[in-house]
Amino acid sequence: MKLRIKAIFIALVSLYSLNIYGQGSVEGIVTDDATGESLIGVNIVYAPGKGVVSDMNGYYSINLKDGNYTLTISYVGYVTQTKKVSIVKNKNVTLDIQLATVTLGEVEVVGDLARTRETPVAFSQISPLQIEEKLASQDIPMILNSTPGVYATQQGGGDGDARINIRGFSQRNVAVMIDGLPVNDMENGWVYWSNWFGLDAVTQTIQIQRGLGASKLALPSIGGTMNIITAGISQKRKIKIKQEVGSDGYLRSSVGYTSGKLKGGWGVTAAGSYKRGNGWADRTFTEGWFYYVKVDKKFGKNIISFTAMGAPQEHGQRRYTKPIATYDSTYAREQGVTKAPSEYFASNYIDPAKMVNKGLRYNSDWGKYTDANGTEIILNDKKNYYFKPLYTIRHFWAASDKFYLSNIAYLSLGNGGGTSLKKSVQPRYITDDGQINLQDYYDINIANFDPAFPDEPKSYQYMRSNINNHNWVGLLSTFNYKINNEFTFSGGIDLRRYVGTHYEEVYNLLGGTYTLDSRNANRDPNTQLRKGDKINYHNDAIVEWA
Template identity: 35%
Template sequence: MILKTLSTVIMLFAFPLVSNGQSFIDVTGKVVNSNTGEPLQGANILIEKTSFGGASDKNGLFSIRNLPLGNYTISVSVIGYEIEKQLITAESKNIKITFSLTSRTLEGENVVISGSRAVTGKTPIAFSNIDSRTLSEKYSSQEIPLLLDEVPSLYSYSYTGNGMGYSEIKIRGFDATRIAVTINGVPLNDPEDHVTYFYDIADLSGNVQDIQVQRGVGNSLYGTAAIGGSVNILTKGAGTEPGMKLSGTWGSYNTRRLNFSYGTGIINNTYSTYGRFSKLETGGYRNDSGVDSWSYFLSGTRYDRDMTTTFNVFGGPLVAKFAWFGISKDKLEDENERRTNYYSPSESNGFFDEQKDDFLQSHYQLLNDWKVSKNVRLENTLFHVKGDGFFLDYKFNRKPDEYNLVLVDSSRSDLLRKQIVDKWQWGWLPRLTIFRENWSFTIGGELSLFGAKHWGEVTWVKENNLTPPNNKYYGYQTDKLSATVYTHAVYGLSEKTDLIFDLQFQRLNSNFDQEIIGGFRNDYEYSLNYNFLSPRMGINQQVNENISAFANFSVAKREPKDSDVYDANDIDTTPRFGANSDNTLNFDDPLIDAETLYDYELGGMLRNSSGYVKVNIFWMDIRDEIVQTGLRDDIGLPIYYNAKKSVHRGIEVDAFASNSRGFYISGNLSLNDNYFVAYNEVVEYVYDESGNLIPFFDRSDNQIGGFPGYLAGLKAGYRNKAFSSFIGTRFVGRQYLDNSETEALSIDGYNVSSLFMSYDLTEGVKMPLHLQLNVDNIFSTKYETSGYVYYYEGFIPEYIPAAVRNTSITVTVKF
């Protein structure tokens, strides 16, 4: 009896111990870099929906003790890496698990992993990556094109002279209408104009994680065709590190930028949010060419085990004064005269002070990335863009019938006109990728709907009149449908050889309908349809761990922009179509054709742990290239025509070297030879010495105007955790203002230097303060970045001047 009682007591005490051993387990593991296998220290390990968690040590190891039995999701996060989640079942045995985290940038190359991004040693195209630190060092208040001047064969400038206001970007001799720009994979080019209005997204430069510039056709498979190249922008968005920043920039020409940003970091390894608000303004280097804008960027991300979803909202209102027109050569040397702006009321013989561009553009992006399985990935993006605003400018001595006016005491009058636009765009970008051991296959597409209403009003008339306020004098609307289907296949022929095949089909439909009003007495209504089939193929060879080479052939096609076919704001123009037998317009016969590019590329790279050298040779053969004549319309925009055959060819070199002490040097060189093979250029209203109208000029074998013959850059700098600095010089060759290849109608080559210094007191003296100094054009060189010609008893050049020495100081406080 005593023995039985003792046995019962022992069992009662022992049962909880036995139960405890069966009801709880330990989870141990390791966190490593998926590319290198190196351990990751400081990773945050969280058992979701519990209080259990931990962190990895210097060897990447972690342990979580006494986890109750059950099913759990373990999430692991570390700054600079994608969040990784795995499902576990905690049964009777302890669990050992390894997390391989994918870097948000590929080691050494800062390439953000994205379907449209190129990867060194894998993608057979010419490209350059500009990482976040490089961008932040150069950025004070400039628009994005001005931050990309270290990219081979890329030329950029601003009409205001100091980097804010309308900026231009060109690659390999192609202007912005042939350069595809995306933000987080979403096309940014305006569907009507094909250009990207960077000043409508003010301070986006301060919210960029990195930018990849692809030269040539590249990886662009949807949106505006990339003829000259593409600019792929990735925003910072919601990050893994919590914090708040307040930043201010003060610079030359009354330039000011105030910025506030806040990020929550990752909450429970599942959510993160981020917000950024900015105020930017400048007086502009050129007189009365100022910009006044606000901007916002809001982002939220949810991280699930196999899925990441991000929602971005950004935009802001802008008011910008004009500086479209250049100045004559005799004004270039005098410091005050070279700042002349004919839109300025103080310089323009009575120009109205209200001339401006007033616009609000808002962007909405929903991005979803679903890892369906180990071998299948599905990406979907929905986007919406809404823009509305007006363009207000003063016109001299205009006829009343042009503007639907009735004047009492005069047959002509000065007036103020407002050109108004209200536009929207919706789009869907799906992409499905299947991965296997030595190949991958992607099928994707784009569906985009666009609509716009345009109308004009006369808001003020100088002479006595019977015109009511905001008298309407033109109106029209457009709508567009773009549908694209593409395939992208990568086949590993061997461990060192990759083949790539792409095929894209694009269907474009554009409808135009004009209102009968005032002097616009023709109810023009037409539809344009384009079907483009574009194949691409390439090969990448990894000779050894230090040497790689590639070759590719690509075809790209692009339709004319709307104003190439018909400038519907101008009463003196008619749509550019052929004629029927009864002299009516044949809307099935547009006189300006789509252009077709055949792009041949050959390149190679030599690299080691200290740096790299890249060399690329390209030959771009173009049929019906849509080229600028060098002339401008009445608001300063270029006039375009087709060139029957042309060639853009060149050599590009890009190099970088650094040492373990933090010193580095980089350089680039591009030699560009862009010329017409066959082109008869029509220039209206030009007469010979006998007074006879000249129908065209033969430009065959001439250089194509508007792009320098060579571009080069040299930069030397130093970086450590607390301090960084550089000095760089940009060398730019001669560029012709039109296609006549006349030296008197050209811009001389120039070189200009810049200086940067910054000190992060957070790393240095442990104060939450960052100081930055930017000096552009150190030696106050007087130079011109662009220009054009106009005809008045001969061709006369005008020039767009750049700012002399200008300085900015940025102070950032971190909380």
């Protein structure tokens, strides 16, 4: 009996000794090397089929026996790393890991991406995880509000109407690029995010450079540069299906596929998305489609890519600013506004006092009427509809470690416009609810007969659309030659030709069958103008850069 107890005691001591002296651990935090944010779900593998993943705080811990190990750290959208560690007896090793995002060579060249500790410019990098967790149904710029020096706003709340400021400069002075291609409007410098609503489905990373920086392109980048990098042949194979459901009738369905590098050097990335919703602000509805196709072919030191993308859409808008008291008179008083509610609006409103405290969702830019058939029709005064497909062909040649050449030819075709009532809305045509009284306009139109055309009602008020179509072609060619570690010689060609076609057309006659317009000296002022006919102005804008 004593021998058995002694044997058990020796065994327990041996096991305890093995635990104390033969096992240790390696632990640490995994972060993005550009933003410093912790990364969730990173794979840390120390043997085939054995490893752990980082937790919500980017933390990981692995218990290991004595010995030498090679850790493989991998995460979608980031460069895979290997780290060697040695465990001796009860030694605990702390190993923090910083992962760098993956970028294609040709994107790095054309987009002039900054690199940590290499590029003398302030910049921030948005990782795929941040996009996945924080963007949701917002416009892309809204994810950047936590970035130093950046302010983004939804403006009136219309889907796709976001604006971004960097270091106090408006979007006109911020260069926005998609895979290194400039997308700022060639005439006014604006970027209309409604044209790119589905890009998050294929975005690999977003880089924000704050302030002026060296660039091979002709860019209006006094405030900074925003470059959206999409997935491609360098990514791992992935299929993604996503269904989003939100408040106010919001629904979005998305599907995406990235093949990674296939046999023969081919790679395919494709995505599609559909969205609709009623909007948070009144009548800021949205509906749109998005498609994206990218085909890569790698041979030798060359990569050729073809990309096609577009997002036909339409959405209601809330355009004009209102006094604070329109939404909340109590808040207005707290901000030092001293006017009484009835003093904000002219006395010829139906009831000026009812034009205050409408709530934050209030939108004045819509109305409704009942037609002769008894059908109620609701119309937005301000509605945007547009389709701007973009097609590119790229060639990238990495001749050596010192020299590379990139060429991109692209075509952008824009069609669409924005609606509004032809005549300014006078206070007497505002209802007690603060909406446009389209019923009054409709009733006037159907009873308005011009002696010259006694058989048809003439529209006194009607809706117009300001059309802004364009054809935009361009060629970007850049090269880079590294002379030595201190000097690099680079240059490029940025050729663009933009033809914008602008005109106003009849959009909705609100019960009438025609209208007249006397402002065109080349047309008889008594010409009946119907839906789709051009009115007021019609001109072309030609912009050429070289």
